[in-house]
Amino acid sequence: MSHLQWSIKYRPRSLSEVENQEEVKEELKSWLESWMNGKPNYKAVLLNGPPGVGKTTIAEAMAHDYNMELLEMNASDSRRLNDVKSIAEKASTSSSLFGEKGRIILLDEVDGINSRQDAGAIPAIIDLIEETKFPIILTANNVWDPSLRELRNVAKLIDLKRLGKIPMKKLLERICKAEKVICDPKGIGAIADVSEGDARYAINILQSIAEVYRRVTEDLVKELVRKKERTLDPFETLRDIFWAKFFWQARAAATTSEVDYELLIRWISENIPLQFQDMEDVFRGFDVLGKASIFLRRAKLGDWDLLSYVFDLMGPGVAFAESSKLNGSWKAKWVKYQFPSYVHLMSKTKESRDALRSASEKIAKACHCSTDKAINEYFPFMRVLPLDxxxxxxxxxxxxxxxxxxxxxxxxxxxxxxxxxxxxx
Ligand SMILES: Nc1ncnc2c1ncn2[C@@H]1O[C@H](COP(=O)(O)OP(=O)(O)OP(=O)(O)O)[C@@H](O)[C@H]1O
Ligand SMILES: [Mg+2]
Structure with missing residues (x-):
C-alpha cells in the first residue's frame, strides 16, 4: 500500500491532463506567451476559485510544459515572502545566477494573508508585481475579500469553476484503473455528487474507501458519508486503533478520524496505560506517540507532508506497540476509555481561568493596555506584594x-x- 496521497500521486503534471478548465488554460497560455514575446499584457494573474479545482496544479503544470522554473511559495508565510522578494530581485539583475531557464513566480493562497498581523504583505506583493521581471501567478479562494481589493486592481482576474460531474468521474475512473481498484460507475457517481466539484476531496474519499475495501460501490460511498458522525467520536477512533489487527485498519482509523489531531493524541495517551497490560508495551506506545506529537508540531509549521507520519505513528505505531499482536497471542480487551485528563483539568480550572481573564480585563481597562500585558507585566508585581x-x-x-x-x-x-x-x- 502506497502512503502517498492519491491526490498528490495523480496530480496532473501537464496542462493537457488538467480537466475541465479549458478556457483558463488558453488564457494563461496566451498570457505567458505575451511575456515570452517581451510584451506582457499583464504582469500578474490572479486565479480565483473554490478549493480543489486545480489552481495550484495549473501553475505547476504550466511551468512544467514551458520548461520553466517555478518559484513557489505560500503567500501567507511572510518570512518566505521576503525570501522570494530577494530572490526575485537577484534574479532580475543577474539572470546567470539562475541558469538560462525562464521562471514563473507563484504566490499561492493570497487570501490566507492576515492583513492585520501582516500589514506589510499586500503592499510588498504589489511592489513585487510592479518591479517583477518574471510572470507572477497569484491564487485565492475568495478574491472578493476586502483585503484583496488592491491586488485585484493590479492583476488580471481569472475565475476557475468547480469541476463538473463528467470530468470528475473521468478523473476518478482514471485513478481506479491505475490503482487496480474495482470501481462501480454508480459508486464513482456518488463520490462526484458528494464532492461538489472539489477534486481533492473526491480523490480523498476514493482513496479512503479503496484502501480498505479495494472496490468502490454506491453502498460503500453512502455508508461512509452516513458514517461521518462516527469519525467525530473519539471513543470509536480509540477502539479502532487499539483493536486493529492490520496496519491499514489502524491507519484508516487515524486518518479518517475527524477528532482534532492534537486532541486525539491526548486521548490515545490517556488510554494507553488502560489498554496495554505490559509495561514495555506502554513504554513503546508512549514512545511512538511522543514522536507523532513532534511530527505534528513540524507539520503545523507548514510542512504538511509530515502529517502522513503522524498518522502512521499514532495509528499503526500505537496499535502495534502491543507485542502480543506480533506473536499472534493478542486478544481484544474491553476497557472503558477515559477522557483525557487534560480536558478535566481545563474544566476544573475553568473558574480560575475565567477569574484571571476578568481581572486582567479590569486592569487592562484601567491601565489602557492589553490583557496580555496585564497578565504578564502587572500581575507579577501584584503577586510579589499581595495585599495581606x-x-x-x-x-x-x-x-x-x-x-x-x-x-x-x-x-x-x-x-x-x-x-x-x-x-x-
Ligand atoms: N482540474 C483538475 N484536473 C485534474 N485533477 C485536478 C484538477 N483540479 C484538482 N485536481 C486534483 O486535486 C488536487 C488538488 O488540486 P489543487 O491543489 O490544484 O487545488 P487548488 O485549486 O489549488 O485548491 P486550494 O484552493 O485548496 O489550494 C490535485 O493534486 C489534483 O490531484
Ligand atoms: Mg492550492
Missing part, C-alpha cells in the same frame, strides 16, 4: 491615598460653598 502581606496600618496608608484625595476634594467643595455664600451676603 501589609500590616493594617500600612494598608490604611495605601488605601488612605485615595481617601486623602477624597477629603481634599471635599474640602475644596466646602471652600467653594463658603465663598458662594459669602458673595450672597
Amino acid at each position: 502581606e501589609f500590616s493594617p496600618q500600612e494598608l490604611k496608608v495605601i488605601k488612605g491615598i485615595e481617601r486623602e484625595s477624597e477629603t481634599k476634594n471635599g474640602e475644596r467643595q466646602q471652600q467653594r460653598k463658603n465663598i458662594r455664600s459669602r458673595k450672597r451676603t
Whole structure:
C-alpha cells in the first residue's frame, strides 16, 4: 500500500491532463506567451476559485510544459515572502545566477494573508508585481475579500469553476484503473455528487474507501458519508486503533478520524496505560506517540507532508506497540476509555481561568493596555506584594491615598460653598 496521497500521486503534471478548465488554460497560455514575446499584457494573474479545482496544479503544470522554473511559495508565510522578494530581485539583475531557464513566480493562497498581523504583505506583493521581471501567478479562494481589493486592481482576474460531474468521474475512473481498484460507475457517481466539484476531496474519499475495501460501490460511498458522525467520536477512533489487527485498519482509523489531531493524541495517551497490560508495551506506545506529537508540531509549521507520519505513528505505531499482536497471542480487551485528563483539568480550572481573564480585563481597562500585558507585566508585581502581606496600618496608608484625595476634594467643595455664600451676603 502506497502512503502517498492519491491526490498528490495523480496530480496532473501537464496542462493537457488538467480537466475541465479549458478556457483558463488558453488564457494563461496566451498570457505567458505575451511575456515570452517581451510584451506582457499583464504582469500578474490572479486565479480565483473554490478549493480543489486545480489552481495550484495549473501553475505547476504550466511551468512544467514551458520548461520553466517555478518559484513557489505560500503567500501567507511572510518570512518566505521576503525570501522570494530577494530572490526575485537577484534574479532580475543577474539572470546567470539562475541558469538560462525562464521562471514563473507563484504566490499561492493570497487570501490566507492576515492583513492585520501582516500589514506589510499586500503592499510588498504589489511592489513585487510592479518591479517583477518574471510572470507572477497569484491564487485565492475568495478574491472578493476586502483585503484583496488592491491586488485585484493590479492583476488580471481569472475565475476557475468547480469541476463538473463528467470530468470528475473521468478523473476518478482514471485513478481506479491505475490503482487496480474495482470501481462501480454508480459508486464513482456518488463520490462526484458528494464532492461538489472539489477534486481533492473526491480523490480523498476514493482513496479512503479503496484502501480498505479495494472496490468502490454506491453502498460503500453512502455508508461512509452516513458514517461521518462516527469519525467525530473519539471513543470509536480509540477502539479502532487499539483493536486493529492490520496496519491499514489502524491507519484508516487515524486518518479518517475527524477528532482534532492534537486532541486525539491526548486521548490515545490517556488510554494507553488502560489498554496495554505490559509495561514495555506502554513504554513503546508512549514512545511512538511522543514522536507523532513532534511530527505534528513540524507539520503545523507548514510542512504538511509530515502529517502522513503522524498518522502512521499514532495509528499503526500505537496499535502495534502491543507485542502480543506480533506473536499472534493478542486478544481484544474491553476497557472503558477515559477522557483525557487534560480536558478535566481545563474544566476544573475553568473558574480560575475565567477569574484571571476578568481581572486582567479590569486592569487592562484601567491601565489602557492589553490583557496580555496585564497578565504578564502587572500581575507579577501584584503577586510579589499581595495585599495581606501589609500590616493594617500600612494598608490604611495605601488605601488612605485615595481617601486623602477624597477629603481634599471635599474640602475644596466646602471652600467653594463658603465663598458662594459669602458673595450672597
Ligand atoms: N482540474 C483538475 N484536473 C485534474 N485533477 C485536478 C484538477 N483540479 C484538482 N485536481 C486534483 O486535486 C488536487 C488538488 O488540486 P489543487 O491543489 O490544484 O487545488 P487548488 O485549486 O489549488 O485548491 P486550494 O484552493 O485548496 O489550494 C490535485 O493534486 C489534483 O490531484
Ligand atoms: Mg492550492
